[in-house]
Amino acid sequence: MKRNPHLDIYLEKIKINTENIKNLCQKHGIEVVGITKGCCAIPEVGQAIIEGGIKILGDSRIENLKRLKKNGLKAETMLIRIPMLSEVDRVIDWADISLNSEISVINLLSQAALKKKTVHRIILMIDLGDLREGIMPDNTLEMMGEIRKLSGVKLIGLGANFCCVSGVMPTRENLNKLVRLTEEIERNFQINLEVISGGDTSVLKLVEDNIIPERINQLRVGVGILLGQDDVRLRNIAGTFQDTFILTGEVIEIKDKPSLPQGEIGLDAFGEIPVLQDLGIRKRAILALGKQDVHLGSLIPLKERIKIIGASSDHLIIDVTDFEENIKVGDEVRFRLNYPALLSTTTSKYIKKYFYRKGKNNGYKYERKEFNIY
Numbered sequence: 001m002k003r004n005p006h007l008d009i010y011l012e013k014i015k016i017n018t019e020n021i022k023n024l025c026q027k028h029g030i031e032v033v034g035i036t037k038g039c040c041a042i043p044e045v046g047q048a049i050i051e052g053g054i055k056i057l058g059d060s061r062i063e064n065l066k067r068l069k070k071n072g073l074k075a076e077t078m079l080i081r082i083p084m085l086s087e088v089d090r091v092i093d094w095a096d097i098s099l100n101s102e103i104s105v106i107n108l109l110s111q112a113a114l115k116k117k118t119v120h121r122i123i124l125m126i127d128l129g130d131l132r133e134g135i136m137p138d139n140t141l142e143m144m145g146e147i148r149k150l151s152g153v154k155l156i157g158l159g160a161n162f163c164c165v166s167g168v169m170p171t172r173e174n175l176n177k178l179v180r181l182t183e184e185i186e187r188n189f190q191i192n193l194e195v196i197s198g199g200d201t202s203v204l205k206l207v208e209d210n211i212i213p214e215r216i217n218q219l220r221v222g223v224g225i226l227l228g229q230d231d232v233r234l235r236n237i238a239g240t241f242q243d244t245f246i247l248t249g250e251v252i253e254i255k256d257k258p259s260l261p262q263g264e265i266g267l268d269a270f271g272e273i274p275v276l277q278d279l280g281i282r283k284r285a286i287l288a289l290g291k292q293d294v295h296l297g298s299l300i301p302l303k304e305r306i307k308i309i310g311a312s313s314d315h316l317i318i319d320v321t322d323f324e325e326n327i328k329v330g331d332e333v334r335f336r337l338n339y340p341a342l343l344s345t346t347t348s349k350y351i352k353k354y355f356y357r358k359g360k361n362n363g364y365k366y367e368r369k370e371f372n373i374y
């Protein structure tokens with residue numbers, strides 16, 4: 001018996017997602033970095049991505065990169081969150097490449113690398129308008145001059161990021177800006193930059209539409225591989241699976257109750273005032289699963305006619321009045337996940353993880369394995 005709540009992880013589907021995205025990009029001379037931060041870099045998932053043809057795995061947290069390396073995964077690692085000053089030593093230990101935008105950090109990275117008798121590769125992030133990380137384009141040449149003085153780091157290219165905080169979409173135009181900046185640096189310093197890292201899953205659309213600037217030769221793809229989704233356009237990526245991670249919760253109560261609460265209404269446990277509609281008496285089920293485990297807004301019941309009503313820390317309430325099957329205590333209810341739910345369920349240590357690999361006749365056989373990030 002599998003324990004509840006649990007997450008079933010379909011490794012073969014993740015591998016196929018990877019292969020399809022890799023093949024698409026390869027036709028355009030683009031290397032894919034597989035981003036694992038959406039699933040806490042579960043080693044089995046990292047391995048599936050490698051089997052899908054990926055040579056570099058990226059994550060925003062050193063702990064995750066360390067886990068990948070410690071599990072013997074044969075890939076280079078890229079730290080995709082610009083490093084904290086306080087972690088530069090660990091960056092050198094566990095990341096082969098890092099994305100950067102602060103000269104004080106790059107300086108310390110260089111010193112740490114020299115101390116460990118190595119050269120650390122960096123990609124300089126340029127802010128193309130999304131206003132998260134990156135130097136402003138006008139400061140590129142000056143920054144480049146500074147970086148060139150440091151012998152413990154090697155600048156391998158420029159990078160950009162989109163759709164993360166301000167929702168700025170990637171376009172051919174703003175990616176061309178990145179290419180022009182690269183060329184300007186190459187002219188000014190008489191060097192050749194090998195990488196232009198053009199962004200995340202949201203850039204795949206430009207590849208599909210064949211409007212990606214030629215020199216963009218790297219993309220860092222997370223959600224596209226893990227969930228087959230392009231979240232900013234609310235579309236699925238062609239040839240990918242979305243049911244890669246399935247969450248199961250168990251019913252601990254089922255009762256007919258009025259849809260409107262009785263009594264005076266105050267704030268709920270999370271400081272919000274619930275907005276409820278009077279639908280008469282409804283059949284409600286409680287699942288042993290809550291906000292501590294999962295981001296509610298991005299759970300999708302696999303069966304139609306099951307509706308999520310709300311949750312507290314440890315209880316998830318669903319309306320099953322319109323569901324044709326007879327639900328009882330002990331039954332399991334399954335959900336597909338969007339990105340925020342993937343992030344929270346993989347992080348929750350209360351949710352057991354089970355892996356499925358490809359079995360005979362295209363079926364899946366499962367292997368019990370509990371993954372614990374703590």
Ligand SMILES: *Cc1c(COP(=O)(O)O)cnc(C)c1O
Pocket residue numbers: 035037038060080081099161199200201202220221222223224
């Ligand atoms: C999260 C992240 C990615 C991957 O984003 P997806 O939308 O999941 O593909 C790429 N680059 C950076 C810098 C990121 O932080």
